[in-house]
Amino acid sequence: MLDEATLGEPSTPVAAERPLGSGLRRETVLSITHYTDKLFSFRTTRAPSFRFQSGQFAMIGLETETRPLLRAYSMTSAVYDDHLEFFSIKVPNGPLTSRLQHIQVGDTIIVNGKPTGTLLLSNLRPGKRLWLFATGTGFAPFASILRDPETYDAFDQVIAVEGCREVDELQFATDVVTDLRRHEYLGETATEKLLYYATVTREPFHHQGRIPDLIATGKLTCDLGIAPFGGEEDRVMMCGNPNMLADMKALLQARGFTEGSSGAPGEFVIEKAFVEK
Numbered sequence: 001m002l003d004e005a006t007l008g009e010p011s012t013p014v015a016a017e018r019p020l021g022s023g024l025r026r027e028t029v030l031s032i033t034h035y036t037d038k039l040f041s042f043r044t045t046r047a048p049s050f051r052f053q054s055g056q057f058a059m060i061g062l063e064t065e066t067r068p069l070l071r072a073y074s075m076t077s078a079v080y081d082d083h084l085e086f087f088s089i090k091v092p093n094g095p096l097t098s099r100l101q102h103i104q105v106g107d108t109i110i111v112n113g114k115p116t117g118t119l120l121l122s123n124l125r126p127g128k129r130l131w132l133f134a135t136g137t138g139f140a141p142f143a144s145i146l147r148d149p150e151t152y153d154a155f156d157q158v159i160a161v162e163g164c165r166e167v168d169e170l171q172f173a174t175d176v177v178t179d180l181r182r183h184e185y186l187g188e189t190a191t192e193k194l195l196y197y198a199t200v201t202r203e204p205f206h207h208q209g210r211i212p213d214l215i216a217t218g219k220l221t222c223d224l225g226i227a228p229f230g231g232e233e234d235r236v237m238m239c240g241n242p243n244m245l246a247d248m249k250a251l252l253q254a255r256g257f258t259e260g261s262s263g264a265p266g267e268f269v270i271e272k273a274f275v276e277k
């Protein structure tokens with residue numbers, strides 16, 4: 001893990017009293033964790049009026065001289081937490097993250113109070129196994145879903161799969177799962193029902209390869225020691241690289257899975273972790 005103090009200039013001070021647009025609120029940064037030179041997470045205060053469902057995202061960002069600079073971010077914190085937590089990329093020259101990566105404790109973040117998103121348990125038909133497939137920061141919404149007791153009420157088994165280029169990029173997901181298994185209230189359930197599979201594509205690791213390939217070859221379920229993927233009772237949530245999502249969607253549709261929505265729950269739901277510009 002990188003030392004906060006080595007990671008550059010503090011963020012630009014903001015005019016705290018300036019009126020914000022409709023639905024926007026200021027929250028205060030409580031803590032920051034840097035994992036690599038590309039990834040960090042941070043926690044902020046949470047207005048009691050800010051309500052969301054596990055798996056949703058909100059527009060968040062920073063004030064600038066002219067107007068708030070906002071981007072979509074999944075909440076990684078649990079719906080019941082007093083704080084909000086986010087897991088972020090650092091895009092070189094990215095309008096938001098080239099600044100956001102320098103936030104310090106006590107700085108202000110802007111949060112739009114109207115969360116949304118498709119990665120909802122209610123968009124899936126009832127099933128027995130819930131698969132959460134993520135690449136990179138696509139794990140973010142699943143942190144919230146894994147921290148929600150309703151997830152374990154709804155499914156007998158929850159299998160979180162995180163794919164990254166490099167081993168260090170797995171740290172956030174690994175910490176979430178480790179903390180859950182030790183959690184005062186959820187620990188026993190998570191230990192019993194939650195399986196975690198991490199895979200790396202660009203350096204040696206005990207599990208290697210892209211997620212769709214691991215499914216197609218059967219290696220994923222073989223390594224986990226569970227029944228093959230794709231049964232009647234399997235349900236899927238996916239978030240990550242848009243190409244991974246396209247490959248996975250084709251793989252699922254070839255097996256007869258249908259995409260769910262709020263009006264018509266299905267066997268899988270999708271959210272992009274970012275949009276290529």
Ligand SMILES: Cc1cc2nc3c(=O)[nH]c(=O)nc-3n(C[C@H](O)[C@H](O)[C@H](O)COP(=O)(O)OP(=O)(O)OC[C@H]3O[C@@H](n4cnc5c(N)ncnc54)[C@H](O)[C@@H]3O)c2cc1C
Nearest residue numbers: 071072073074088089094095096097137140273274276277
């Ligand atoms: C529904 C949704 C939810 C999102 N949730 C998150 C989240 O929880 N955490 C998060 O870090 N980002 C998330 N993003 C991406 C986020 O909105 C921004 O794109 C990101 O913060 C970078 O902002 P930027 O202004 O620095 O660069 P941008 O101009 O927004 O992005 C520049 C380029 O950087 C790359 N990029 C951007 N974001 C990512 C990413 N997360 N992973 C890999 N490459 C990326 C893409 O190539 C993109 O074209 C989400 C996006 C969507 C659509």
Ligand SMILES: NC(=O)c1ccc[n+]([C@@H]2O[C@H](COP(=O)([O-])OP(=O)(O)OC[C@H]3O[C@@H](n4cnc5c(N)ncnc54)[C@H](OP(=O)(O)O)[C@@H]3O)[C@@H](O)[C@H]2O)c1
Nearest residue numbers: 038135136137163164165201202210211212241243244247
């Ligand atoms: N992380 C880095 O070291 C790095 C370096 C330079 C630039 N970038 C840029 O930074 C952004 C974020 O990079 P990132 O590493 O967080 O995200 P990413 O490029 O989306 O990669 C995350 C994981 O998704 C996998 N993946 C990509 N396409 C896939 C597909 N079609 N099916 C299945 N898996 C797939 C990658 O495998 P593969 O490794 O096999 O592609 C990798 O394991 C990207 O825009 C990238 O171009 C990142």
